[in-house]
Structures are given as C-alpha cells and as structure tokens.
Amino acid sequence: MEFNLSEDHQMLADSLRRYLADNYDIETRNAAAFEAPYHSAETWSGLAELGVIGAFLPEDQGGFGGTAEDVSVIFEELGRALCAEPVLGALIGLRLLADAGRDELAAAVIEGRARVALAIQEPGIGCDLDPLSATARKDGDGWRLDGRKSAIYGGPGADHLLIVARIGAGGGQGGSQDGTLGLFLAETPALIDAAMVDGGGIADLAMEDLAAECLSEDAGAAIEDALDLGRIALCAEAVGAMARLIDMTVDYLKQRNQFGRPLASFQALQHRVVDMLVELEQARSITIRAVADYGSDNQARAVSMAKNLIGRAARHIAEEAIQLHGGIGMTWEYPGSHYAKRLVMIDHQLGDKNDHALRLIKLQPRKDAA
Amino acid sequence: MDLSFTKEEQAFRDEVRRFLRDNLPREIAAKVSAGKELEKDEILHWQEILNRKGWLATTWPAEHGGPGWTAVERHIFAEESARASAPRMPPFGLNMLGPVLIKFGSDDQKARILPRILDGSDWWCQGYSEPGAGSDLASLKTRAVRDGDHYVVNGQKTWTTLGQHANKIFCLVRTATEGKPQEGISFLLVDLDTPGVEMRPIRLIDGGHEVNEVFFTDARVPVENLVGKENQGWTIAKYLLTHERTNIAGVGFSARDLERYHQLAQELSRDGQPVADHPVYALRAAEIEADLEAMSITNLRMLAQARDGAAGGVESSLLKLKGTQIRQEIQDLYRSALGAQAAPDAEDLSENELTVPVDAARAAPVYFNNRKLSIFGGSNEIQRNIVAKELFRG
Numbered sequence: 117m118e119f120n121l122s123e124d125h126q127m128l129a130d131s132l133r134r135y136l137a138d139n140y141d142i143e144t145r146n147a148a149a150f151e152a153p154y155h156s157a158e159t160w161s162g163l164a165e166l167g168v169i170g171a172f173l174p175e176d177q178g179g180f181g182g183t184a185e186d187v188s189v190i191f192e193e194l195g196r197a198l199c200a201e202p203v204l205g206a207l208i209g210l211r212l213l214a215d216a217g218r219d220e221l222a223a224a225v226i227e228g229r230a231r232v233a234l235a236i237q238e239p240g241i242g243c244d245l246d247p248l249s250a251t252a253r254k255d256g257d258g259w260r261l262d263g264r265k266s267a268i269y270g271g272p273g274a275d276h277l278l279i280v281a282r283i284g285a286g287g288g289q290g291g292s293q294d295g296t297l298g299l300f301l302a303e304t305p306a307l308i309d310a311a312m313v314d315g316g317g318i319a320d321l322a323m324e325d326l327a328a329e330c331l332s333e334d335a336g337a338a339i340e341d342a343l344d345l346g347r348i349a350l351c352a353e354a355v356g357a358m359a360r361l362i363d364m365t366v367d368y369l370k371q372r373n374q375f376g377r378p379l380a381s382f383q384a385l386q387h388r389v390v391d392m393l394v395e396l397e398q399a400r401s402i403t404i405r406a407v408a409d410y411g412s413d414n415q416a417r418a419v420s421m422a423k424n425l426i427g428r429a430a431r432h433i434a435e436e437a438i439q440l441h442g443g444i445g446m447t448w449e450y451p452g453s454h455y456a457k458r459l460v461m462i463d464h465q466l467g468d469k470n471d472h473a474l475r476l477i478k479l480q481p482r483k484d485a486a
Numbered sequence: 487m488d489l490s491f492t493k494e495e496q497a498f499r500d501e502v503r504r505f506l507r508d509n510l511p512r513e514i515a516a517k518v519s520a521g522k523e524l525e526k527d528e529i530l531h532w533q534e535i536l537n538r539k540g541w542l543a544t545t546w547p548a549e550h551g552g553p554g555w556t557a558v559e560r561h562i563f564a565e566e567s568a569r570a571s572a573p574r575m576p577p578f579g580l581n582m583l584g585p586v587l588i589k590f591g592s593d594d595q596k597a598r599i600l601p602r603i604l605d606g607s608d609w610w611c612q613g614y615s616e617p618g619a620g621s622d623l624a625s626l627k628t629r630a631v632r633d634g635d636h637y638v639v640n641g642q643k644t645w646t647t648l649g650q651h652a653n654k655i656f657c658l659v660r661t662a663t664e665g666k667p668q669e670g671i672s673f674l675l676v677d678l679d680t681p682g683v684e685m686r687p688i689r690l691i692d693g694g695h696e697v698n699e700v701f702f703t704d705a706r707v708p709v710e711n712l713v714g715k716e717n718q719g720w721t722i723a724k725y726l727l728t729h730e731r732t733n734i735a736g737v738g739f740s741a742r743d744l745e746r747y748h749q750l751a752q753e754l755s756r757d758g759q760p761v762a763d764h765p766v767y768a769l770r771a772a773e774i775e776a777d778l779e780a781m782s783i784t785n786l787r788m789l790a791q792a793r794d795g796a797a798g799g800v801e802s803s804l805l806k807l808k809g810t811q812i813r814q815e816i817q818d819l820y821r822s823a824l825g826a827q828a829a830p831d832a833e834d835l836s837e838n839e840l841t842v843p844v845d846a847a848r849a850a851p852v853y854f855n856n857r858k859l860s861i862f863g864g865s866n867e868i869q870r871n872i873v874a875k876e877l878f879r880g
C-alpha cells in the first residue's frame with residue numbers, strides 16, 4: 117500500500133501549484149471567468165506550456181502521462197487555485213480525439229494551438245446516456261446532425277467541437293433508444309455562449325442539418341470512459357477546493373473577534389469545522405478509490421460512489437464555510453464565496469449525486485434469486 | 487383543539503386574496519417569482535397601492551395609519567402576499583422604525599416621520615452592523631459626540647440593505663464609553679444627504695447589489711434626531727427584536743417556493759421521466775412538505791401564544807432557526823432539480839436561446855443569495871445560543 121505521490125507526480129503538482137500561485141490570483145481569475153470568452157488565453161497557453169494538457173494522454177498517443185492519477189493530481193491543484201480555465205472540456209475532448217486516432221489535432225490541443233470542447237449533454241440527461249436524442253444521418257460523403265445540445269463546458273471560443281449523436285435511431289421520444297452513439301467533429305458552429313454561475317464558459321448548440329465529420333460510428337464505450345475520467349477530474353478538483361476553503365475558514369475564525377474573543381474559541385464552531393474536515397477526508401479517500409479503479413471492472417461503481425459522495429460533501433463544506441464566515445462569506449469580494457459556488461456547482465456537472473446514486477444502484481452486484 | 491381559522495378570519499383571507507388578485511401587477515409578481523431584483527419604482531408602486539388600501543403598515547395601530555389588525559390577520563396577510571409573489575416591503579421603515587417611533591418617539595417625531603414612511607417620501611435603511619460588530623452588536627464603535635445642538639458622528643456601518651434606494655438611515659451609535667457596552671448606545675436618525683456621510687456598494691455572492699457600506703466623517707446630526715433618551719438605544723434595539731416576529735419563519739415564502747418547485751418538477755425531465763415522478767426528488771419534496779406543514783403549525787401555535795399575551799423570545803428563535811432551514815432546503819431542491827441546466831448564468835439570455843425554463847434562470851444565484859437567511863436577523867448560531875441559555879438557565 118502506498119498513498120504518497122510518485123516523484124514525478126509530486127513534481128507535476130508542485131510546478132502547477134507554483135505556476136498558479138504566481139500567475140493566477142483571484143482577481144485574475146474573476147476578470148477572466150465572468151467575461152466572454154470566459155477564460156484567459158494567457159493562462160491557457162501557460163498551462164499548455166507546463167504540460168498540463170499533455171499529461172491527459174499516454175505517451176503512445178502523443179502525451180506524457182494519461183493515467184487517472186495524472187488527471188487527479190492536476191485537477192486537485194486546479195481546484196485549490198479555483199482555476200476556471202476550460203480544462204475539463206479539453207480533458208474529455210482530447211481523450212476522445214486520441215481514441216479516434218486524430219493525432220494531429222490532439223497534438224495541436226496539447227500544445228495549446230487549438231482548443232476542443234465536447235457537446236454531449238442534452239436537457240434532462242443525468243449520467244445515463246440512453247435517452248440522448250440528437251441524431252446523425254449520412255448525407256453523401258458526410259454527415260448531418262439534428263437536435264439540441266447543452267452544457268458544452270469550455271464551448272465559448274473553442275476551435276473544434278466534438279458532438280455526440282445517435283446513428284440509426286428508430287426515433288421515438290424518451291426512454292431507451294436504439295442505434296449507436298456516434299462521435300462527430302465540427303469546426304466550431306454557432307454556439308449560444310454563457311458564463312457559468314461559478315465562472316468559466318458554457319454553451320448550448322442548436323443543430324439543424326449541421327454538417328459534420330464522423331470520427332466513430334460507435335463511440336459509446338469510449339465516451340463513457342472519457343466521461344468517467346472527467347468525473348474523477350471533478351472529484352479531485354473538489355478535493356483541492358474543499359481543502360483550501362477549510363483552510364480559509366480556520367484562518368478566518370482565528371482572526372475574527374466577537375464578544376471579546378476569537379470566533380475560533382467557540383467550541384460550537386470548532387466542532388462544525390471538524391465535521392467539514394471529516395467530509396474532506398472521506399472525499400479524498402473515495403477519490404483515491406476511483407483513481408485506483410479507473411480502467412478496471414469496478415470503474416463505473418467507484419466513479420459513481422466518488423461523484424455521489426463529493427456532491428454531498430462539497431455542498432456541506434460550501435454552506436458551512438459561508439455560514440461560519442458570516443456576512444463576509446456572502447460577498448463577491450471574498451475569495452471564499454467563489455470557492456463555495458464552485459463546490460456547489462460541481463454537483464451539476466457530469467451527473468449529480470442523485471444520478472450517480474441511481475447508477476450505483478443499477479450496478480450493484482446482486483445475488484441471483486434462487 | 488381546533489386548527490381552523492374563525493369564520494371572520496376565513497372571510498378576511500378571501501378578502502386579501504381578492505385584493506391581491508385584482509391589484510397586484512402581473513409583471514411585478516412574475517419578477518418576484520423568478521427571484522429577480524425589483525427596481526425601486528416597482529417596490530414603491532406596490533407600496534402606494536397598499537397604502538391607498540390602508541394595508542401598508544400592518545403592525546401600526548389605526549391611529550397612526552395602520553389597519554389595526556390582530557396578529558392572526560397580520561399572519562394571514564403576510565402568508566397570502568408571499569404566496570401571490572407580492573413584493574416584500576422593505577421592513578426598515580414600516581416594521582422597524584415605525585414601531586420604534588410609536589413606542590419611543592416624541593410627538594414631533596411621530597408627526598414628522600410616520601406619514602413620510604407611509605407615502606414613500608422617505609426610504610429608511612438600518613445602520614446597526616459594523617465591520618467589527620456583527621453578532622456582537624453591543625461592541626459597536628460608531629461615535630456620536632454632542633456638540634451644541636448637534637451630534638458629531640464618526641465611524642462606519644456595513645451590510646446596509648438597499649441603502650442605495652434610501653435617503654435616511656437609523657443608526658445605533660455610541661454615546662458613552664464607560665460602563666457596560668450596552669449602556670452607552672443611542673438610537674439616532676441620520677439624513678443620508680448630511681455632509682460627511684458616504685455610501686459604497688458591496689457586491690454579493692450572486693453578483694447583485696443589495697447591501698452597502700456607510701461611512702461617517704464628522705457628520706453633524708441635529709439632536710432632535712435622537713429617538714428616546716441618550717444611551718437608551720440598546721433597550722430600543724431589543725424592543726425591536728422581540729416585537730412582531732410572527733413572520734420570521736417565512737412560511738408564506740416557503741409555501742410559494744415549494745409550489746414553484748412542483749411546477750418546475752413537472753416541466754423538467756430527468757432520464758426520460760418527469761422530475762416530479764423521479765424517486766429521489768419526489769422523496770425529498772415530500773419530506774420538505776412535511777417539514778413545512780409542521781412549521782406552519784408551530785408558527786400558528788406561537789401566534790396563538792402571542793395573541794394570548796405571552797412574550798416570545800425563545801419561540802421566535804425557534805421559528806427563525808427552522809424556518810430559514812426549510813427555506814434554504816427548498817432553494818437547494820429547486821436548484822438541484824435543474825441538473826446540468828442550473829450551471830449557466832442564464833438571466834440575460836432569453837427563453838429560446840438556452841434550454842433553461844425562464845422562470846428558473848436564476849435558480850442557482852437565488853440559492854446562493856438565500857444563504858443570507860441563516861446569517862442575518864441574528865445568525866442561526868446566535869439563535870441557538872439564545873435558546874440554550876434559556877434551556878440551561880439556573
């Protein structure tokens with residue numbers, strides 16, 4: 117058993133932490149995160165130069181890492197610094213590009229010359245992809261896509277869009293659909309851009325006869341794998357952000373005086389912080405489980421456990437942190453409020469705690485009824 | 487035991503409903519329902535309609551222009567107004583300063599100030615909290631030093647809700663530094679136009695401008711603006727805290743928000759079924775409904791006690807504590823039900839652009855904003871302290 121990071125991973129974590137500490141304070145973050153295109157080109161190329169994006173692919177696919185551990189080490193640091201850059205979209209998109217053998221484009225993404233985002237989500241989808249209803253049909257040499265996509269993370273300003281659509285669907289609304297999930301590539305079509313509530317870019321896409329290139333006619337399994345890795349990334353990000361927010365809360369309670377003494381001296385408040393810490397350690401452990409099981413038979417179960425637990429822990433820690441700060445925790449100016457927002461909103465990405473609890477129930481090993 | 491309202495009370499409820507149906511402007515109710523910030527004019531417009539009807543200053547006795555309602559009638563009115571998404575009237579002039587003046591003010595102050603609260607000429611804001619004095623309000627430092635016919639005020643107030651709309655502020659100020667801190671506090675009325683008074687906005691977690699900081703630098707305030715006696719401010723502040731707290735549980739707001747949730751849950755689907763039928767959401771909504779039903783009965787129990795003349799410090803703490811928890815739970819449920827669709831800040835995008843129901847576009851910001859409910863008005867920790875002190879006394 118070994119829970120310490122390898123030397124390489126420790127170096128990666130240290131250099132990323134240093135880079136963000138030196139170049140990415142909360143003002144820089146907020147200035148970029150809430151104004152179109154909702155990220156900073158400068159920070160993005162800085163991250164690419166550090167090798168952060170390349171670390172999402174194994175060497176044989178042109179990267180220099182590619183394990184779930186690489187991903188979690190990076191995202192924990194991104195979470196600690198509350199980085200709102202479109203790294204999640206890049207991670208998932210890059211994995212799918214590489215799987216489809218698009219090495220040149222993948223290399224451009226790794227070097228920061230191109231940015232990719234993924235259009236998979238549709239309104240009303242949790243983490244079960246069966247009800248996805250956007251469709252693809254052959255049109256001469258190419259393909260045409262129809263339907264509505266939402267929650268395209270990092271969509272604003274992306275150069276390439278990967279789109280998931282159903283091939284050979286019999287039609288019919290809702291419920292399980294037939295056909296396969298195809299993966300398509302389009303030069304960025306007109307997206308409907310917005311900021312996320314917690315900062316960073318998100319987009320919707322309305323497709324009518326949208327021309328696209330097909331990368332894979334049956335990408336269902338690859339998509340699930342890439343999404344699970346994205347979920348691990350979100351869990352690790354939450355762990356980093358929770359750790360930082362708890363530190364901030366402890367510091368604040370020590371420094372704030374009311375009734376002639378530091379708030380930290382009230383045992384009722386100390387106990388609340390202890391409960392936050394318990395949640396953080398649980399979150400850290402379940403994320404380690406998910407990282408370890410990525411690529412194994414237990415991947416889906418471990419990932420869903422992690423995403424469910426993180427959803428609960430992150431909300432708890434966010435709400436308690438705001439409460440324990442009093443009015444200050446409610447202000448835009450205080451960095452802690454942005455951490456709290458991110459932590460609550462992480463549960464809205466790639467399936468929330470309920471979606472993952474239901475997935476876990478479905479995957480539960482059952483003894484056959486005698 | 488009888489949980490029903492009297493015939494008269496039921497008739498009163500019908501009358502309130504009718505009035506709201508006929509007089510509450512639709513556009514305003516729609517904005518309130520969607521959690522959007524109202525313009526000052528919109529609030530004043532509703533204020534004027536209520537004032538014309540004589541239903542504005544619900545806590546004031548009839549001689550000063552109040553409707554002369556019982557506690558139960560006030561409760562019914564508050565509940566129906568919330569359910570109809572009527573704007574919440576800023577409480578500062580109507581529910582705070584008004585009752586204080588009626589109890590402690592001079593005849594001149596009553597005659598001068600009360601009518602201007604009713605007709606909207608003055609918008610008051612509340613200057614209690616300071617950067618260093620939140621839960622520990624008695625430690626406040628803003629100084630008022632007597633100089634002839636004036637007090638000279640120096641210091642800073644903060645968290646001043648809707649101060650940007652106000653022309654007046656009522657403040658707790660320090661007029662003596664000896665003895666217990668509570669004994670050196672006075673209640674002073676200040677014109678925001680006074681030279682040396684400056685207001686700056688504070689941006690909240692949801693991006694909105696709802697609170698402010700107010701700075702006082704040698705601001706000269708006429709002594710006739712002192713309410714009650716010098717150093718009587720703490721008594722006045724405490725009177726306010728225990729006065730008229732029947733609406734503190736916000737049962738009406740919760741009922742409205744739960745209704746909004748049920749509407750949304752029918753519009754939204756998750757994994758191919760309506761969220762309304764989704765086991766997890768349906769379960770949680772049912773539990774909250776039970777909590778809210780209990781809360782509304784608790785509220786009525788305490789209302790009946792108040793009607794029968796019992797003082798209610800501990801009771802109002804219990805109402806505040808559980809009432810705000812329920813309100814916050816409903817906001818959490820509402821936001822959660824949107825799933826991935828809660829992520830975009832969709833307020834500025836129109837309906838057909840983003841696939842977020844227009845009414846729900848501010849679900850997440852409203853949830854974050856409502857974290858304030860357990861912080862202000864005496865934080866929920868302070869409410870627990872109050873109850874615990876009573877419980878473990880002697």
Ligand SMILES: Cc1cc2nc3c(=O)[nH]c(=O)nc-3n(C[C@H](O)[C@H](O)[C@H](O)COP(=O)(O)OP(=O)(O)OC[C@H]3O[C@@H](n4cnc5c(N)ncnc54)[C@H](O)[C@@H]3O)c2cc1C
Pocket residue numbers: 372374375379382384385439440441442443444446611612613614615617619620621622644645646647697858861862863864865866867868871
């Ligand atoms: C949106 C908003 C609007 C407001 N509007 C107004 C307004 O119009 N006018 C006005 O005067 N004020 C206003 N307030 C201020 C509000 O009353 C204070 O925020 C509140 O009193 C808490 O004070 P604080 O923020 O300084 O927190 P602190 O007092 O510093 O408290 C921080 C944390 O410590 C806890 N705590 C403090 N003391 C104890 C204790 N003894 N035991 C256990 N826990 C403790 C608190 O509960 C809280 O969780 C507003 C606040 C907000 C957020």
